[in-house]
Amino acid sequence: MRNDALFRLAGLASLLAGAGRILSTFAWTGDAVSREALYDAIDALLLFAVMGVYFSRKDQLGALGFASFAVAIAALSFIGGPDADPFGFSTYQQGAYALAIAMVGISLAWWRAKQKPLWAPACWFLSVIAAGVMRMLPPPAPDYGFAAAGLLFGLGFVFAGLDLIRTRTPG
Secondary structure (H helix, E strand, O other): OOHHHHHHHHHHHHHHHHHHHHHHHHOOOOOHHHHHHHHHHHHHHHHHHHHHHHHHHHHHHHHHHHHHHHHHHHHHHHHOOOOOOOOOOOHHHHHHHHHHHHHHHHHHHHHHOOOOOOHHHHHHHHHHHHHHHHHHOOOOHHHHHHHHHHHHHHHHHHHHHHHHHHOOOOO
């Protein structure tokens, strides 16, 4: 398969993952089994999206980009794993934190390399800022921090997906 086709498929995965993340933040009212199925689909799509984001810019993102990519892939394995907490802590929660930090790392590498467009990395970076800042505000703001972070995180993947779909590469 040609690289441009793979990047377009990764872009579609990114669009769907981002839209799913946004949907799950605001509009999901289904039962627990349906919700878990949606989360599983989002996590699988995020895996392909992160690969597309990294591999489409791997030559420009340097060591920080590679390290952040590796952490993001590992974090997704924790997020997609079982909900049990065999280690005495939530692997989902720790994986989600690690993924957010990894996307900040990719954002910093993206900016340092002067890659365009800047919408996706700005959203990933701001998602972490929004969650942290809203936790420090008086009630009821902390209750909306997770939703704001989820919206920005998902929107980052929507923007990244649009960029990947437009990607043109030889080979």
